[in-house]
Amino acid sequence: MEISFYNTLSRKIEKFETLEKNKVSIYSCGPTVYDSSHIGHARSAIVWDLLVRFLRYAKYEVLWARNITDIDDKIINRASELKIHPEKLARIESFKFWKDMYALNISTPDFEPKASENIGIMINFIEALINKNFAYRTETGDVYFRVSAFPNYGKLKNLNREKEISRIEHTQNKESDSDFALWKNFDETSYCFDSPFGKGRPGWHLECSAMIKKYFGNTIDIHGGGEDLIFPHHENEIAQSEALNGCPFAKYWLHNGMIMINGRKMSKSENNYITINESLEKYSANAIRFFILTAHYRQALNYTEEALISSQNTINKLFKNLKNIDLNNIENNLNKEILNNFDLAMSNDLNSPKALAIVFEAIKTNDLKDLNTAFYILKILGFNLSEDTSNKEFNLDNFEDLFNLLLDLRKQAKENKNYELADKIRDSFSKAGFQIKDSKEKSEVIRI
RNA sequence: GGCGACAUAGCCAAGCGGUAAGGCAGAGGUCUGCAAAACCUUUAUUCGUCGGUUCGAUUCCGACUGUCGCCUCCA
Structure with missing residues (x-):
């Protein structure tokens, strides 16, 4: 290289x-x-x-x-x-x-x-x-x-x-x-x-x-x-x-x-700084890293809440694909062509924005090998592949029976056109910090 | 005053001589009782302004405008 x-x-x-x-x-x-x-x-x-x-x-x-x-x-x-x-x-x-x-x-x-x-x-x-x-x-x-x-x-x-x-x-x-x-x-x-x-x-x-x-x-x-x-x-x-x-x-x-920040260099003396700790209270470490890597390292980069929210949204979406990845075997199933493009981008004065674009294109193909390669690249870029899932993906094990009961009740209510009850169950989940994801086959609960 | 960097869609941001990557937000659609989620489609005839070089420039050169950094501790 x-x-x-x-x-x-x-x-x-x-x-x-x-x-x-x-x-x-x-x-x-x-x-x-x-x-x-x-x-x-x-x-x-x-x-x-x-x-x-x-x-x-x-x-x-x-x-x-x-x-x-x-x-x-x-x-x-x-x-x-x-x-x-x-x-x-x-x-x-x-x-x-x-x-x-x-x-x-x-x-x-x-x-x-x-x-x-x-x-x-x-x-x-x-x-x-x-x-x-x-x-x-x-x-x-x-x-x-x-x-x-x-x-x-x-x-x-x-x-x-x-x-x-x-x-x-x-x-x-x-x-x-x-x-x-x-x-x-x-x-x-x-x-x-x-x-x-x-x-x-x-x-x-x-x-x-x-x-x-x-x-x-x-x-x-x-x-x-x-x-x-x-x-x-x-x-x-x-x-x-x-x-x-x-x-x-x-x-x-x-x-x-x-x-x-606000058109000025972030610095202690200007008193216009956001501490790492403050930012981490609002956004995940991966979101902050993503925000930093969306710009080439030599460019000035504006810290705005809008940009950080955007980065957090992107990371949330991106990491939903992580459940399909076997982290222990991530190195064994790689698309060489994608990886080669990544190498070219990064070897050209660390073009991380381009590297990230390669990640998104790899994910779009819906091919498991490409997806795996995308996460392999994210790992090289220093993203923490366990962070954004361990907190967000809820382990249903302990609540499985309870949740399934409620989901069944909601299903019955919907079949009986009792939408008031159905929505009440949905709202209750929402208030407790959970979201019901409906798909054709089934409904599942995820933590928001 | 000296040195330097940057100006690309609503926002963020690559590309740097061959006719505009990617993300966010938005719009439309599929799905749904309605939503959410998911998925699909879509969003710059144009790259600060004006000249020049070239068959061809967002990309090179010059001028101008604007923004910023350093010249003091600073990541």
């Missing part, structure tokens, strides 16, 4: 060739754990989960790392508002994040490093940069990356530093306004770490560079993240890592588009 991805670095679709045959190293930027995650984070998680699942399906040996930023001013500020230790807040929010990830059926990353557990390697990283003259200490005990020493700075964002109007505040201690912090000095006792540069905390950009080096070495195959991270975060990661290692940092840079 020939796969290609849009590489932010070249701004082109490129053929995917791994550094090492059949092996893929992927790093995607994880959350800063100070508050609940929202649908924007869900999209990011689902997109990278999709990438990992697809590459594994394509027979690659994938190792995926996603970090947790647990050292950050926002965590410290929020913790102090709540009068708890930052570590406790980070732990609470990490658990919430994992709970969301589990609910959304996101694969477990192979590595999930925390900043707080990798201070040592970050300090080593900084010292090596200082030794190579790519970083300098200030009188106040901070350490900054010397951007002027790295000529390639700006290659990811394609920025022209001469013409940039920097909004970065001028700081007296920095050699240049565009230099960024590798270590920030803090004398306060609240939440600091010892280092050769004095007590303080590492700069945000550093943890990803340090962790990638720790788990994957100097170069990785794919680095992913939200497109809002391109600058300055990813640009700075490149600067640090390539300055130190003297070789390319990531071969492919993939970025997911933003979730929009």
Whole structure:
């Protein structure tokens, strides 16, 4: 299977060739754990989960790392508002994040490093940069990356530093306004770490560079993240890592588009976000995944109730076919042609909307093999094939006699043209959360 | 001001040189006592506007209009 991805670095679709045959190293930027995650984070998680699942399906040996930023001013500020230790807040929010990830059926990353557990390697990283003259200490005990020493700075964002109007505040201690912090000095006792540069905390950009080096070495195959991270975060990661290692940092840079709400990017600071948890109270995880996958991962996507309801309706309809599928033998009865179309769609920069269209076309044929293939594809796309049925399909066993009695009474009433009684029985079922499905042969009860 | 992305039916959304996938909603039908469910059929002579290239453009090029993102923490 020939796969290609849009590489932010070249701004082109490129053929995917791994550094090492059949092996893929992927790093995607994880959350800063100070508050609940929202649908924007869900999209990011689902997109990278999709990438990992697809590459594994394509027979690659994938190792995926996603970090947790647990050292950050926002965590410290929020913790102090709540009068708890930052570590406790980070732990609470990490658990919430994992709970969301589990609910959304996101694969477990192979590595999930925390900043707080990798201070040592970050300090080593900084010292090596200082030794190579790519970083300098200030009188106040901070350490900054010397951007002027790295000529390639700006290659990811394609920025022209001469013409940039920097909004970065001028700081007296920095050699240049565009230099960024590798270590920030803090004398306060609240939440600091010892280092050769004095007590303080590492700069945000550093943890990803340090962790990638720790788990994957100097170069990785794919680095992913939200497109809002391109600058300055990813640009700075490149600067640090390539300055130190003297070789390319990531071969492919993939970025997911933003979730929009009311025409604006969903974000904490705009206070216009819907948390994953809130959304899951209204819609199933499969519906949320479907909503995310209906758009190509690089496009902006609007979160609207209408779109989510639409996705939920679609999933409900789609999963009614699941009862005809033997999940244990799903891999043994596949339509190769459909699967081939799926491969083509997904290998073209993860065209999930097209992949979903292939699923619907497969279901239309009324062929069991095609139906089976459709669900096999849904499984690869990360849909949970047990979720939407276990709750909705009612197991009649315990109520069989009672329900059959009522259905018989209704049938008799209808035969006697006693529609008042017949409708009363139907309404009663409805009030109790059940629906009577009439067909020519029989009537059955399903849970709504 | 710099960099970049996007504009396709009521809504969501693929396609990106050969004459518009798919989903939701809607409409009609079959079924029904009436419904619901299910099933079948149906819904853009047209892809923001104006030019250009081409035998042919939604797809390429240019201009314009509009929307959005990044340049500050951000998935």
